[in-house]
Amino acid sequence: KQWYQRRVRGKLFYSIYCTEWDGKIHQDIAQIYQTVSLGLRDSSAFLLVKAQRNFTLGNYLSDFPGIVHFLVINRTQNKIIVPSLGAQGQSARYCHKIIQTLARFHRNMVHKGYLGGFMRKSDLLFSYKLWFQNGSKVVSPENSVQFTPVQPKSKLLCRLYEDMVKHYFGVRAPLVECYELLTIHIGEVPFEYVNDSATRLMQVVYSDFNP
Numbered sequence: 001k002q003w004y005q006r007r008v009r010g011k012l013f014y015s016i017y018c019t020e021w022d023g024k025i026h027q028d029i030a031q032i033y034q035t036v037s038l039g040l041r042d043s044s045a046f047l048l049v050k051a052q053r054n055f056t057l058g059n060y061l062s063d064f065p066g067i068v069h070f071l072v073i074n075r076t077q078n079k080i081i082v083p084s085l086g087a088q089g090q091s092a093r094y095c096h097k098i099i100q101t102l103a104r105f106h107r108n109m110v111h112k113g114y115l116g117g118f119m120r121k122s123d124l125l126f127s128y129k130l131w132f133q134n135g136s137k138v139v140s141p142e143n144s145v146q147f148t149p150v151q152p153k154s155k156l157l158c159r160l161y162e163d164m165v166k167h168y169f170g171v172r173a174p175l176v177e178c179y180e181l182l183t184i185h186i187g188e189v190p191f192e193y194v195n196d197s198a199t200r201l202m203q204v205v206y207s208d209f210n211p
Helices: 002-017 023-053 089-111 157-175 191-209
Strands: 067-074 079-081 116-121 124-134 137-139 177-186
Touching (some): 089 116, 089 124, 089 177, 124 157, 157 177
Antiparallel strands (some): 067 079, 067 177, 124 137
């Protein structure tokens, strides 16, 4: 906020250089301090929340053995929960490559209208799960016909999910939110374990970030 910075600098310059050093200048400086503190309050609150939200995968390793990375996405509110990788150098490049593979796998699932799937590549197991909620309750699609996106690659993803919810829930669509869970596990983890732990992981993450 440049106008705010100019205002504070102007008042500080005037108080120091254009007035006599008496009791009033101390009052002016105190007022400037209060003004600056008030201006930084929102930024401080934002940084505090950001620090609290910056979490690593270590929080979940003990409860979900074999997990490498995950993303929980609320497509209705356009929010994402993802642990920090904290990788550097060669490790960062490797992680970037893995995330690119996950992104391609995700696009393939979405463009085909799938609600879930697995892909084993190299030493890793990629999984995808899409579900719907009405409040905190998981709800099943009311339309049994699978949703097939029309020209999906030319349509914005946000519109694609809106169309999907409308297809499955009709007039009740405004009450329903769409979620996705993408996970990466080491390749030796069985499909059954990943599938069974997906719901539990979603519940734990939801509880951690929606107390």
